Amino acid sequence: MKVSVVGLGPGGGADMTGRARAALERCELLVGYTAYIDLVKDQFPDKELLSTGMRREVDRCRAAVEAAAAGRRVAVVCSGDPGVYGMASLVYEVAQEYPPIEIEVIPGITAACGGAAVLGAPLTHDFAVISLSDLLTPWEKIEARLAGAAAADFVLCLYNPASRSRPDYLKRACDILLRHKAPETLCGTVRSIGRPGETARLCTLAELGEAEVDMFTTVFVGNSQTRNINGKMVTPRGYLQREG
């Protein structure tokens, strides 16, 4: 009948939108990665649950689309925004294999926006969002995007900066960024945005390569104007500078 691909925001709690909450209330079946189902199952106790482990993305979306094609009202839950490295595109792709169903995407607060709010205001000018995971993207393409964005003085937001199998990827990314950005460029890291144990740190680009990051960390690299105001990472939009 219908699949709603729903963004929970960073923690699945107060940062969820009213529209996301209403969609979860309306659905019969919640489908998602186990950790995301765990974030919401207590808030929506009377739902049927279908959770699968990591790397089972295609199975999960097929199950959701199959249930909808069989007449059920389904919500695929994603952390953050399903449209940013989430399941939204895969649901559309998989649905081509089945009879027509209705699909809607309900946006959520993605880690770029949620993490920026914790750090201060790093993204108030042009920015680029790049995932450092090379599971689905050749590393050469990631390198080209890092270099292109750094050369054009974008603020950068990096998702998936490290994992157990990729402990040195942030260091490799920093080496590329340092060819185009000054070593004193202000950077920030946020871990567990909107969840218990949320932590945020500022450092310079020269120091960022050695920062402790993992798969729960989002990384921000400033542009040439970004600065530290009382411990916050702030990229001026230019209003005050226009006033002179």
Place this chain on the structure above:
Amino acid sequence: MKVSVVGLGPGGGADMTGRARAALERCELLVGYTAYIDLVKDQFPDKELLSTGMRREVDRCRAAVEAAAAGRRVAVVCSGDPGVYGMASLVYEVAQEYPPIEIEVIPGITAACGGAAVLGAPLTHDFAVISLSDLLTPWEKIEARLAGAAAADFVLCLYNPASRSRPDYLKRACDILLRHKAPETLCGTVRSIGRPGETARLCTLAELGEAEVDMFTTVFVGNSQTRNINGKMVTPRGYLQREG
């Protein structure tokens, strides 16, 4: 006492988060651009209001910080996310001129995420967000960012694609993008995201320069993999392609 810089999401209604709504309920004084105050004043009827017209951003933030320094609980309301071309950075900058106050940023659904959900799933791979407004940024810098992002095959999301004084800026941007992206690259425009009269259209990059856009439109330009699936703009993340 405290300034909360609050994102209303695209329409100030169902896409607002629980945290944003709670912050507006707690505050005494709502400060913002007239059009954004109008979006929420009926939902929070017992608040004092301070609204100012366009281009009064610095005055607005000074008034908010002054009221907080005088002991009041203030919310600065922004459409979308205050951290993306919003007031978050300016509040931090202006607050340096006053005695210390507490500042918090409460993120909202920005037009990139809200518009993407309307179009389908264009942002499910690396993307760059660029404002075409040259009120605060030299056009040469905007051009360099368009070229850098296009050359590295980012999906692009363009804010402020046109205004009465800049009717041809999207055309100028497309001319730059066409040096690096194929003319058949899938593009999309969304107007009045989450508001009455919301409209979405798909076209090619060759056609985008002639598309009807205004200051209420957000523009999306696909990467080399973005495609039209049953009228939706979808950028594959690569899960199905990995399956082979």
